Amino acid sequence: MTHVLELEKLESGYGETQVLFGVNLKARKGQITALLGSNGAGKSTTLWTIMGVVKPWGGKILFNGEDVTELPPHKKVNIGMTLVPEGRRLWPQLTVEEHLVMAASIPRSREKADEILEMVYQLFPRLKERRNQLAGTLSGGEQQMLAIARGLMLNPVLFMLDEPSLGLAPKLVQEIAETISKLRDEWKLTVLLVEQNIHMSMQIADYAYIIENGRIVLEGTVDELKENPMVKKAYLGL
Amino acid sequence: MTEITKYLTKPSSYIMWILIVIFGIIGVQYYAGYISASTAAIFMDLMKFIGIALSLAVIMSYTGYVSFGHVVFFGIGGFFTAYELSKYSQQILQGANPYTIFLTGMLIGVGLSVLLAATVGAAVLRLRGAFFAIATIGLDYVILYLEMTYRGGAGGGEIYFNVTRPKFLEETYFVFFIAFVITLIVAYIVKVSKFGYGLAAIREDEDAAEVIGVDTVRYKIYAFMIAAGLAAIWGSVYSWRQFNFTPENFSLGISVDMIVMNVIGGLGTFIGPIIGAFIYYIIYRLTNTYLPQLAYIILGIIVVAVVSFLPEGVAGLIRSKFPNLRKYVE
Numbered sequence: 001m002t003h004v005l006e007l008e009k010l011e012s013g014y015g016e017t018q019v020l021f022g023v024n025l026k027a028r029k030g031q032i033t034a035l036l037g038s039n040g041a042g043k044s045t046t047l048w049t050i051m052g053v054v055k056p057w058g059g060k061i062l063f064n065g066e067d068v069t070e071l072p073p074h075k076k077v078n079i080g081m082t083l084v085p086e087g088r089r090l091w092p093q094l095t096v097e098e099h100l101v102m103a104a105s106i107p108r109s110r111e112k113a114d115e116i117l118e119m120v121y122q123l124f125p126r127l128k129e130r131r132n133q134l135a136g137t138l139s140g141g142e143q144q145m146l147a148i149a150r151g152l153m154l155n156p157v158l159f160m161l162d163e164p165s166l167g168l169a170p171k172l173v174q175e176i177a178e179t180i181s182k183l184r185d186e187w188k189l190t191v192l193l194v195e196q197n198i199h200m201s202m203q204i205a206d207y208a209y210i211i212e213n214g215r216i217v218l219e220g221t222v223d224e225l226k227e228n229p230m231v232k233k234a235y236l237g238l
Numbered sequence: 239m240t241e242i243t244k245y246l247t248k249p250s251s252y253i254m255w256i257l258i259v260i261f262g263i264i265g266v267q268y269y270a271g272y273i274s275a276s277t278a279a280i281f282m283d284l285m286k287f288i289g290i291a292l293s294l295a296v297i298m299s300y301t302g303y304v305s306f307g308h309v310v311f312f313g314i315g316g317f318f319t320a321y322e323l324s325k326y327s328q329q330i331l332q333g334a335n336p337y338t339i340f341l342t343g344m345l346i347g348v349g350l351s352v353l354l355a356a357t358v359g360a361a362v363l364r365l366r367g368a369f370f371a372i373a374t375i376g377l378d379y380v381i382l383y384l385e386m387t388y389r390g391g392a393g394g395g396e397i398y399f400n401v402t403r404p405k406f407l408e409e410t411y412f413v414f415f416i417a418f419v420i421t422l423i424v425a426y427i428v429k430v431s432k433f434g435y436g437l438a439a440i441r442e443d444e445d446a447a448e449v450i451g452v453d454t455v456r457y458k459i460y461a462f463m464i465a466a467g468l469a470a471i472w473g474s475v476y477s478w479r480q481f482n483f484t485p486e487n488f489s490l491g492i493s494v495d496m497i498v499m500n501v502i503g504g505l506g507t508f509i510g511p512i513i514g515a516f517i518y519y520i521i522y523r524l525t526n527t528y529l530p531q532l533a534y535i536i537l538g539i540i541v542v543a544v545v546s547f548l549p550e551g552v553a554g555l556i557r558s559k560f561p562n563l564r565k566y567v568e
Contacts, residue, residue: 053448077451089446092440093506102435106451154451 010059034205080157092136119173248567260481291499291511293468302441306380315347315470355466528529
């Protein structure tokens with residue numbers, strides 16, 4: 001099995017505070033890998049460190065077998081690593097289409113921009129209807145769609161999502177989950193999904209890691225984890 | 239090239255073209271003698287106000303980084319223009335073309351400003367927050383005191399020259415006009431290009447900009463270089479018109495003027511600094527004419543009022559109240 005992303009003993013933090021203590025993680029090609037844990041466990045920090053926005057303190061980040069630990073964020077984006085940050089992080093004063101056009105202006109997707117835009121609009125017809133609307137005026141669900149769409153415009157290989165279900169109604173969570181499955185099955189992307197919503201993640205993921213206090217405490221296929229007594233008790237509430 | 243044509247024919251460029259036509263017509267009228275010198279001077283002042291406001295807008299309003307000491311580039315442009323013109327004043331009196339000398343001075347000023355912006359930017363724009371604003375204030379003072387050591391026959395840091403020629407004022411209107419057109423077009427293209435989207439992304443959320451592939455440090459430095467170059471052009475044409483250069487041209491008051499115009503007009507837009515410059519200039523003229531003692535108090539109150547009640551400025555107000563106009567108001 002080939003791994004698109006490998007983290008080896010990744011350490012990082014903010015200022016003097018260490019958050020990640022040797023995180024080992026692999027994202028398998030063409031699968032959805034979930035990174036699960038509660039608030040403050042280090043999930044988002046892991047993603048920001050993978051992207052290089054938070055500088056790694058130690059350890060290695062391998063992308064398709066290449067060491068990209070020291071690469072600055074914009075170069076990582078350009079080799080196909082994409083993060084859809086938590087809380088959408090859209091630009092309220094820009095329109096839907098401006099978000100998408102801007103994302104597609106990186107060298108990696110410039111040539112194929114029109115083609116990808118067409119695919120993105122097929123995936124999210126709602127965004128096509130609202131292409132000239134300011135992002136700040138979209139509903140929560142639409143904003144999440146736009147955040148995902150913006151990420152897709154970067155023509156990713158590895159698609160990392162940070163809590164896409166956050167703050168959404170259950171019906172919308174279901175829609176997002178279906179979208180993410182489509183990204184794996186139809187778009188053939190490798191997905192790294194970070195979530196607090198364990199139920200939703202278990203439903204679509206192939207493999208999962210559980211992180212606590214900056215350390216991976218458990219990993220396995222989703223079926224294995226579902227049967228694990230600790231997971232049952234602590235996370236699934238069974 | 240096709241890209242640029244595309245940008246310059248967008249609906250949001252119409253206001254810019256209208257301004258260019260109006261100011262152009264006024265210049266022709268002035269040259270033909272239909273408009274008095276004092277009326278023309280008002281339009282020249284307006285062009286300068288709009289010009290310096292737009293120069294700062296590229297870094298402050300588009301990118302979200304306040305260059306507090308932005309006047310430093312205005313000063314550098316002015317200094318080298320005045321320096322060149324005074325150095326060759328003998329030749330000019332003997333019939334040398336002052337415009338080539340003026341252009342040389344301007345190019346030196348603009349070049350050095352851009353270079354300085356690149357250097358300072360590379361050092362400070364890696365950091366976020368207030369560091370940049372503070373660094374630019376420091377920069378302004380450093381350059382100001384350096385400049386004041388210059389003894390060019392007049393007092394410390396002062397330069398006077400004479401380029402009197404027939405129709406000087408009428409020609410100067412066109413010098414301003416050319417600078418005005420350049421500034422408008424550059425600032426507009428920066429705003430609507432993909433580079434401008436990148437700057438907007440940085441302004442609105444820098445982390446998010448980074449993860450969609452914007453090379454934020456490089457973008458910020460480029461924006462600062464463009465802003466510096468435009469400010470230097472205005473310092474240069476201002477010196478040309480004044481026949482002199484004094485350390486006053488490094489006064490932080492001019493920086494504050496630029497900032498205020500951007501705030502009143504509305505941050506993050508191309509049209510904002512233009513509207514802001516108009517409003518600011520009108521208030522400035524009225525108060526200085528009728529209530530000179532209270533001029534700055536009144537301006538101060540207006541700024542506080544705008545910040546409190548119209549945080550997005552006049553352009554923001556237009557955009558939110560009249561969504562139909564949005565495509566014209568970029």
